[in-house]
Amino acid sequence: MPVTFVFPRLAGLVLALTLAFCPAGPRPLAAQEPEFFDIPYAPGQWNIGRRLDVSQLRYCVDTRDADWEVAAAIADAVAGALLLEPNRYVVESSIVTEDITRIYAIMLEHCDVHMGFKLIPGGLPNWVTLTRPYYEANYVFVATDPALNALSDVAATRPIAATMGTSAHLRLVSYLTALPRESRWPTYPMGSNDLSLESVLNGTADVALVWAPSLWAKQRKDPAYAGFHVIDPAPLPPTALGVGALLLSDQTFLRTAVDEAIDALVADGTIQGILDDFGFPAVAGEAAAQ
Amino acid sequence: MPGMKSLFMLSALAFGVCSSYAMAQDSVIDKVTPVTDEMLLNPPDGDWLMWRRTYNGWGYSPLDQINKENVGDLQLAWAWGMTPGGRTQETPLVHDGVIYIQNSTHLIQALNGATGELIWEYQHELPDDVSPNGVRSKSIYEDKLIVSTRDGHLIALDTKTGQLVWDQQVVNKDQGFAFSSGSIIANGVIVQGTTGCSNAQPGGCFFTGHDVNTGAEIWRVHTIARGDTPEGNSWNGIPLESRHGASAWIAGSYDPDQKLIFAGVGQPYPWIAEISGLLPKSSDPNVTNNALYTDSTLAIDVKTGELKWYHQYLPNDSLDLDYVYERLLIDLPFNGQDRKMVVTSGKIGIIEAIDRTTGEWLWAKETVPQNVVLSIDQKTGEKTINPEVIPHIGQTTFNCPADPGGRAWQATAYSPRTQTLYMPTVEFCSNTTPQPLDPGEIYVSGGRATFARVPTPESDGNIGQVRAIKLTDQTDSWMYRQHAPVTSSTLPTAGGVVFVGTLDRKFMAFDDETGAVLWTSGSLSNSLESFPVSYSAGGKQYIAIVANWASGLGRLQSLTPEIKLPPNNPATLYVFALPD
Numbered sequence: 001m002p003v004t005f006v007f008p009r010l011a012g013l014v015l016a017l018t019l020a021f022c023p024a025g026p027r028p029l030a031a032q033e034p035e036f037f038d039i040p041y042a043p044g045q046w047n048i049g050r051r052l053d054v055s056q057l058r059y060c061v062d063t064r065d066a067d068w069e070v071a072a073a074i075a076d077a078v079a080g081a082l083l084l085e086p087n088r089y090v091v092e093s094s095i096v097t098e099d100i101t102r103i104y105a106i107m108l109e110h111c112d113v114h115m116g117f118k119l120i121p122g123g124l125p126n127w128v129t130l131t132r133p134y135y136e137a138n139y140v141f142v143a144t145d146p147a148l149n150a151l152s153d154v155a156a157t158r159p160i161a162a163t164m165g166t167s168a169h170l171r172l173v174s175y176l177t178a179l180p181r182e183s184r185w186p187t188y189p190m191g192s193n194d195l196s197l198e199s200v201l202n203g204t205a206d207v208a209l210v211w212a213p214s215l216w217a218k219q220r221k222d223p224a225y226a227g228f229h230v231i232d233p234a235p236l237p238p239t240a241l242g243v244g245a246l247l248l249s250d251q252t253f254l255r256t257a258v259d260e261a262i263d264a265l266v267a268d269g270t271i272q273g274i275l276d277d278f279g280f281p282a283v284a285g286e287a288a289a290q
Numbered sequence: 291m292p293g294m295k296s297l298f299m300l301s302a303l304a305f306g307v308c309s310s311y312a313m314a315q316d317s318v319i320d321k322v323t324p325v326t327d328e329m330l331l332n333p334p335d336g337d338w339l340m341w342r343r344t345y346n347g348w349g350y351s352p353l354d355q356i357n358k359e360n361v362g363d364l365q366l367a368w369a370w371g372m373t374p375g376g377r378t379q380e381t382p383l384v385h386d387g388v389i390y391i392q393n394s395t396h397l398i399q400a401l402n403g404a405t406g407e408l409i410w411e412y413q414h415e416l417p418d419d420v421s422p423n424g425v426r427s428k429s430i431y432e433d434k435l436i437v438s439t440r441d442g443h444l445i446a447l448d449t450k451t452g453q454l455v456w457d458q459q460v461v462n463k464d465q466g467f468a469f470s471s472g473s474i475i476a477n478g479v480i481v482q483g484t485t486g487c488s489n490a491q492p493g494g495c496f497f498t499g500h501d502v503n504t505g506a507e508i509w510r511v512h513t514i515a516r517g518d519t520p521e522g523n524s525w526n527g528i529p530l531e532s533r534h535g536a537s538a539w540i541a542g543s544y545d546p547d548q549k550l551i552f553a554g555v556g557q558p559y560p561w562i563a564e565i566s567g568l569l570p571k572s573s574d575p576n577v578t579n580n581a582l583y584t585d586s587t588l589a590i591d592v593k594t595g596e597l598k599w600y601h602q603y604l605p606n607d608s609l610d611l612d613y614v615y616e617r618l619l620i621d622l623p624f625n626g627q628d629r630k631m632v633v634t635s636g637k638i639g640i641i642e643a644i645d646r647t648t649g650e651w652l653w654a655k656e657t658v659p660q661n662v663v664l665s666i667d668q669k670t671g672e673k674t675i676n677p678e679v680i681p682h683i684g685q686t687t688f689n690c691p692a693d694p695g696g697r698a699w700q701a702t703a704y705s706p707r708t709q710t711l712y713m714p715t716v717e718f719c720s721n722t723t724p725q726p727l728d729p730g731e732i733y734v735s736g737g738r739a740t741f742a743r744v745p746t747p748e749s750d751g752n753i754g755q756v757r758a759i760k761l762t763d764q765t766d767s768w769m770y771r772q773h774a775p776v777t778s779s780t781l782p783t784a785g786g787v788v789f790v791g792t793l794d795r796k797f798m799a800f801d802d803e804t805g806a807v808l809w810t811s812g813s814l815s816n817s818l819e820s821f822p823v824s825y826s827a828g829g830k831q832y833i834a835i836v837a838n839w840a841s842g843l844g845r846l847q848s849l850t851p852e853i854k855l856p857p858n859n860p861a862t863l864y865v866f867a868l869p870d
Binding site: 042093094095096097098101102105118120122123161163164165166167169170173174176177181182184186187188189190191195199204211241 | 375419421463464465466488491492527528529531532534560564565566567569570571572573682683684724725726728738740
């Protein structure tokens, strides 16, 4: 994917970014507040120096994220729009799930922008901030039984495996709670999208409620999931979430710049082009705004 | 030649100093004896050999050199800086005048208990992707210091040299498993609880028994019930792959007469029952949604790992109100009959006693203001839960106490001198709102709710308390109240003094009978969120506590914004003593 300078006026931002990253006078008191309640601790944080190379956009992607290759391509495009050299750090770990505080150390050391976070009001602590979404994707109900084409096709006794705690899971539970007891699908909370999908594969559940990019990633690398198909969520409405990048909350200037770059890349079709190239199940920017 | 003479004397002096230092080090460590089964059953007065000092979990020191009359003269004997950052919640162990500590980076150190000088140290290398945090306790047996690690290892170090004797990986940290507390050793078996059974790892946690000579696992007890039994069918019909929580993150107690370990199990996960699958309730008449063995006491045969019986205090806990904490084994009359009790309390602050020979529920005593339990059946202990506090998606509910608990991991302690339980508590409430927390594929942790912590409706502004409850009749003996949360365990001693630490960096001593404040330290380096201990070295009594912000009740900062703590979370071991 060629990087296009779709946003020439942002070239001036290089200078501004330089100023933003340069050592300045005393930081405001809020930034010096000790770790006490919600500012995490990074091992050896006092040994991590101030970055010197301001011509780069340092970004992180995590190979445990289903969309990490797509996110990396989008981050490259954002860097190009900002006339910055993309500097990719790939987080590789075998730990299944982690506390959000862990990302503090990664960002201090390796990147100013971490790709791949869903935009949920109140879903993140105050020490981080999110950009605007560069794409929006759905949670989807998926099944292997060809006879199942819609949620309404699923018998009330048959279980649904739902990735636990997601916005879509909460919406499903709210709906079920309003139904008569005999009309509710048994719902099995699963710890991850992969476990939800596996539970359909091994017959524990008939339907899985998962993040669509996770099914996309699974089907790319494992033929066992080729037979999974998305079914109509009716009577429930679709659950869509925007995905953006994470920054430390004191990076306000960089956030504004990245936001403007995302806007421009959505407007000129660059991000949709990246999604299409990957066959990725998402739409650029905010679907509702288009 | 006066110059030469001076030089010779200086050299001699230096040699003498070095020699005496080396001799002092040698003599202290040379005198360390093997810790026998008999010592663990009846520890020497000056030793602190396990998490709560004795198998009965009392956390009581029989030393009385420091007493009500002289505690006001207490002064700093020495201090030792520990690795900053991370959270320690440390319990130093002491044997034969040597004090053993575990830094958050898993640097294990042996210090001279009288002087604070380093004797040896051993570094357990944590993987880069495991955040350095401390582990609450350690254990000691014969010539081995048994250390549990955040990456799921049990390691044995030689108590005299710090040399690694064996290293056993017990659990897979990649699946979220970890150890945050140490083990208890009884009958030659290391009993270790596992934590981290959140959404990363379905099926719950477990206690494991290990051969003390090799670390090899010899038995395992799962903390989530399985199979087609009443217990196994208590998860609302969801399969094992969907059952989460039940962490075993606090070391247990041991009854040598019955050869039983008594240990607690935490809550189901996620906390919100509609998200964990425990609500809405299944229409299947053959299942319940009690979620066994969460929020229970387990009685486990130490030799075989057989689960003899259990008692559940709080079925289907949807407010993170763990009943996982210390189990105190206390023998007192109840209703005119001598009973062998196991006494505990959960975050809700209700102290409960059950007969540890039969599992029969005996009595309950409320402490902090709470609106979760409406009533308790006085025969069975069954609780009627206030339906208005159960969180539901799309609603905000008001519950007291909030998620950190009216009490937390900071242990209560029991003094046989006064037959009184000393309990650190806090008073506060929460506006609780279920919250989807799916911001990233990997970074998805959290209890699936936001807790806006607020004072209790009738608050006098005093969030922290030390409560003294007479266990012979479960009456309040005294209560000390202050604004800053009380954040350490209590330490009663035979000198009639109770020690406790606070969020605002003070270490305090109380009269165990009246609650009068007898001594307050100057402000220390950080909040005091750990387990104070007392020991003797060279015939002198010392009181030790680690200063470190360690989560738990420290999370009440939103209620105490004026309390400021230093950056980078320093950790310091402070040791106090009377002047010579």
